Amino acid sequence: MRPTPPPIRAFVWGKAMRESRLVVAGGLALGLLAVIAILAPWIAPYDPLAVSLPEALLPPSPAHWVGTDPLGRDVLARLMYGARISLVIGVIAVGVAVVIGTMVGLVAGYVGGRVDSVLMRVVDTMLAFPSIFLLLAVIAMLSPNIYNIMVVIGLTSWMGVARLVRAEVLSLKEREFILAARAIGASTWRIMWRHVLPNVTAPVLVAATLGVGGAILTESVLSYLGLGVQPPTPSWGNILNEGRVALGVAWWLTLSPGVCILVTVLAFNLLGEGLRERFLK
Amino acid sequence: MALLSVEHLSVSYRHRDTLVRAVDDVSFVIEAGEVLALVGESGSGKSSVALALARLLPPRAVISGRAALKETSLLDASEETLRAIRGGTIAYVFQDPATSLNPVMTIGAQLLEAIVWHTPAGHEEARRLAVWWLRQVGIPMPELRLRAYPHQLSGGMQQRVCLAMALAARPSLLVADEPTTALDVTIQVQILRLLRDLQRRLNLSVLLISHDLTVVERIAHRVGVMSGGRLAESGAVDQVLHRPAHAATQALLRARSAMSFKT
Amino acid sequence: MAAYLIRRLLSMIPVLIGITIISFGVMKLAPGKPTDVMLDFNPKASVEARERMEQLLGLNQPIHIQYLTWLRRVATLNFDRSFRDGRPVTEIVVERLPITLTINVCALVLILGLAIPLGVIAAVRPGGLFDRATTVLVFIGYSTPAFWLGLLGIAWLGVALGWVPVSGLHSLDAESMSLVGRALDAAHHLVLPVGIMTFVGLAGLSRYARSSMVEVLRQDYIRTARAKGLPERLVLFRHGLRNALLPIVTILGLSLPDLIAGSVVMETVFAIPGMGRLFYDAVMARDQHIVMALVTIGAVLTLLGNLLADAAYAAADPRIRVGKSHA
Numbered sequence: 001m002r003p004t005p006p007p008i009r010a011f012v013w014g015k016a017m018r019e020s021r022l023v024v025a026g027g028l029a030l031g032l033l034a035v036i037a038i039l040a041p042w043i044a045p046y047d048p049l050a051v052s053l054p055e056a057l058l059p060p061s062p063a064h065w066v067g068t069d070p071l072g073r074d075v076l077a078r079l080m081y082g083a084r085i086s087l088v089i090g091v092i093a094v095g096v097a098v099v100i101g102t103m104v105g106l107v108a109g110y111v112g113g114r115v116d117s118v119l120m121r122v123v124d125t126m127l128a129f130p131s132i133f134l135l136l137a138v139i140a141m142l143s144p145n146i147y148n149i150m151v152v153i154g155l156t157s158w159m160g161v162a163r164l165v166r167a168e169v170l171s172l173k174e175r176e177f178i179l180a181a182r183a184i185g186a187s188t189w190r191i192m193w194r195h196v197l198p199n200v201t202a203p204v205l206v207a208a209t210l211g212v213g214g215a216i217l218t219e220s221v222l223s224y225l226g227l228g229v230q231p232p233t234p235s236w237g238n239i240l241n242e243g244r245v246a247l248g249v250a251w252w253l254t255l256s257p258g259v260c261i262l263v264t265v266l267a268f269n270l271l272g273e274g275l276r277e278r279f280l281k
Numbered sequence: 282m283a284l285l286s287v288e289h290l291s292v293s294y295r296h297r298d299t300l301v302r303a304v305d306d307v308s309f310v311i312e313a314g315e316v317l318a319l320v321g322e323s324g325s326g327k328s329s330v331a332l333a334l335a336r337l338l339p340p341r342a343v344i345s346g347r348a349a350l351k352e353t354s355l356l357d358a359s360e361e362t363l364r365a366i367r368g369g370t371i372a373y374v375f376q377d378p379a380t381s382l383n384p385v386m387t388i389g390a391q392l393l394e395a396i397v398w399h400t401p402a403g404h405e406e407a408r409r410l411a412v413w414w415l416r417q418v419g420i421p422m423p424e425l426r427l428r429a430y431p432h433q434l435s436g437g438m439q440q441r442v443c444l445a446m447a448l449a450a451r452p453s454l455l456v457a458d459e460p461t462t463a464l465d466v467t468i469q470v471q472i473l474r475l476l477r478d479l480q481r482r483l484n485l486s487v488l489l490i491s492h493d494l495t496v497v498e499r500i501a502h503r504v505g506v507m508s509g510g511r512l513a514e515s516g517a518v519d520q521v522l523h524r525p526a527h528a529a530t531q532a533l534l535r536a537r538s539a540m541s542f543k544t
Numbered sequence: 545m546a547a548y549l550i551r552r553l554l555s556m557i558p559v560l561i562g563i564t565i566i567s568f569g570v571m572k573l574a575p576g577k578p579t580d581v582m583l584d585f586n587p588k589a590s591v592e593a594r595e596r597m598e599q600l601l602g603l604n605q606p607i608h609i610q611y612l613t614w615l616r617r618v619a620t621l622n623f624d625r626s627f628r629d630g631r632p633v634t635e636i637v638v639e640r641l642p643i644t645l646t647i648n649v650c651a652l653v654l655i656l657g658l659a660i661p662l663g664v665i666a667a668v669r670p671g672g673l674f675d676r677a678t679t680v681l682v683f684i685g686y687s688t689p690a691f692w693l694g695l696l697g698i699a700w701l702g703v704a705l706g707w708v709p710v711s712g713l714h715s716l717d718a719e720s721m722s723l724v725g726r727a728l729d730a731a732h733h734l735v736l737p738v739g740i741m742t743f744v745g746l747a748g749l750s751r752y753a754r755s756s757m758v759e760v761l762r763q764d765y766i767r768t769a770r771a772k773g774l775p776e777r778l779v780l781f782r783h784g785l786r787n788a789l790l791p792i793v794t795i796l797g798l799s800l801p802d803l804i805a806g807s808v809v810m811e812t813v814f815a816i817p818g819m820g821r822l823f824y825d826a827v828m829a830r831d832q833h834i835v836m837a838l839v840t841i842g843a844v845l846t847l848l849g850n851l852l853a854d855a856a857y858a859a860a861d862p863r864i865r866v867g868k869s870h871a
Contacts, residue, residue, distance in 0.1 A: 337767060383768070399773060
């Protein structure tokens with residue numbers, strides 16, 4: 001007999017298995033990257049800051065696996081140190097966003113009423129700005145350094161988490177165990193801390209994982225535009241910026257940092273998507 | 282010869298790597314002009330039987346057995362035959378009229394679609410037919426309603442539209458899958474009365490799927506009781522409902538008396 | 545429908561006020577005063593001159609007065625003058641805006657034209673080969689830095705192969721070209737940036753189109769359409785797609801800030817003299833009036849985009865367009 005042709009519902013054979021593969025692949029890539037970042041001072045073949053003009057713009061070779069930059073610095077060493085910067089900025093920026101977003105979402109959802117509508121208007125307002133406008137303007141005003149970058153990326157990306165947490169709190173609020181806790185006289189903050197927060201952990205974790213990828217992309221754009229990590233400290237974005245002068249000549253300078261960004265962001269996205277499938281469906 | 286004959290029908294659903302059986306070796310017939318009700322608890326497989334007839338089940342469903350409407354074999358029909366059968370000879374009315382009608386299309390467009398695809402009627406003719414059918418199902422000012430969108434009608438009116446849409450191509454079998462379940466109690470009575478009147482007037486054959494014995498008692502001639510995917514018992518309505526032989530039937534009857542006791 | 549739109553419009557007022565407060569606040573973050581920038585290069589500027597300047601700019605007034613003064617001017621689209629060349633900001637923006645709008649409209653049309661078919665085809669067989677292939681593409685699109693693609697494009701297609709020009713909007717000899725020739729020349733310059741913006745924007749929207757279509761295809765009315773015996777093509781396009789497009793309209797409005805953000809990066813990489821490049825140059829030069837103007841305009845454009853999307857949604861969805869009362 002023929003199978004019924006019109007597919008009404010998604011049915012994916014062995015879906016669960018495929019999803020766990022995503023998590024594993026993303027996780028492995030990130031694990032490897034973290035190891036490289038942590039061990040960079042010991043495993044990097046050269047000092048990432050050591051300038052050697054005679055060796056400028058050497059193509060990849062056994063001595064310099066990924067070649068050298070216009071100042072003769074080893075690109076591989078700079079990429080390894082760049083991984084530290086990207087990961088740290090990504091994680092801390094998202095940490096800032098998660099803390100702000102969770103607080104705003106919890107308060108808006110739980111307190112409700114006028115507080116909720118004011119907070120949500122603030123969220124709407126922040127969402128109206130193309131985030132790169134705010135980022136560039138604020139960082140330019142404050143002067144670019146790693147701390148400002150982390151905080152400002154965090155300050156411009158908490159709105160999604162806030163909406164997520166708020167929605168979650170609103171639906172939890174009506175559930176029986178929260179009503180029961182309130183009925184026995186638990187205080188508002190206690191209920192939030194003990195009952196609501198644990199329940200929003202999974203969706204926030206997923207949003208955070210995806211967010212780290214986004215933050216790393218943002219950092220690379222800022223650094224490329226010269227308003228991120230400042231030279232000589234290496235970051236993937238500013239290596240690309242410095243490679244611009246040799247564009248079309250030193251292809252390794254343009255190719256390698258981009259691949260690093262792509263792989264890292266992809267790994268975070270895969271991991272986040274895998275976690276979403278596992279915990280939220 | 283029976284209008285519809287179903288023999289050894291089984292339906293299973295692929296779930297992960299296993300098959301879960303929903304309908305297990307069910308056989309029955311429906312004569313022309315007859316109303317057969319399939320009753321049973323939710324999950325007893327009665328809706329799967331209804332949807333299997335025109336192969337409207339999701340692709341993860343595996344169907345086996347035989348079903349024939351007059352001479353046309355249904356379960357192995359080609360895609361093209363199937364399209365002619367769906368809406369043409371077997372028409373469906375579903376449970377929830379609010380979600381069964383397309384929210385962005387007018388009542389008229391949805392009705393005309395059913396007519397145009399299964400009759401030789403041109404546009405003008407189809408429009409006249411649509412108005413006529415809306416009148417048949419008791420919708421006032423049908424010309425005006427053609428231009429209305431589903432959300433502008435009440436639940437009862439929406440279900441009447443669904444009925445008109447199902448009957449518009451003069452099918453020989455109407456499959457009504459819990460047609461009153463989603464409606465208010467007073468509306469349920471109206472729709473049921475309408476269904477019975479139309480059935481008598483048009484000498485329709487109906488496969489009625491329901492969990493409500495009161496509904497069944499009102500319009501069915503014969504009844505089959507389904508339990509755990511199997512047809513536990515079948516026969517004339519009077520006989521089955523008054524002298525239930527199977528535990529599943531007795532349970533349904535008990536549930537009904539408990540319900541009526543409460544109200 | 546009018547009532548719906550008026551309600552939406554009213555709900556934008558607090559957001560509009562919020563936008564002006566944040567735009568203004570960002571400028572006040574800067575250590576020092578704009579007069580520093582203006583007078584630093586002029587060693588002869590005396591203390592008195594500085595004070596006179598501050599008085600002129602209203603910088604010695606309390607912050608909320610400064611805000612209200614600024615707001616009153618902004619309300620009449622007067623964003624003051626650029627610090628660098630002294631021209632009115634509005635004049636400069638009006639000059640640059642059409643370029644950015646053209647690029648974004650082109651990219652948007654391409655994104656829509658590709659993303660919706662991609663999403664719909666993937667949704668028809670979720671988990672099928674096409675679905676999985678586009679999923680991979682979407683993940684890569686999500687994870688690729690657009691400016692890097694731009695650099696690769698310049699290096700490979702531009703410098704190495706010489707297929708496309710690598711910067712600017714016009715060739716050097718554009719002056720001598722006919723009108724059509726100039727248009728073609730500009731289009732040639734835009735192939736790479738618009739192509740890259742399309743690829744990057746495609747990811748999100750095609751995913752969205754897919755999930756919207758998957759959701760619609762499980763609705764009861766799709767089963768009704770099939771039960772009517774309609775051919776699959778009509779079930780998918782007449783009954784499915786029309787419903788699936790509704791939420792896409794909304795997401796279009798919401799993705800406007802991303803597009804504008806993309807312009808900043810793309811116009812900088814490709815040296816296209818649009819609003820994005822103007823913004824970048826102004827930020828680097830700390831030209832506050834321009835930065836302030838563009839931050840405000842960017843946000844207001846987003847709001848307008850949202851409003852347009854809402855209006856389009858209301859016009860497309862009969863549940864909003866025609867109220868319940870009629871009939």
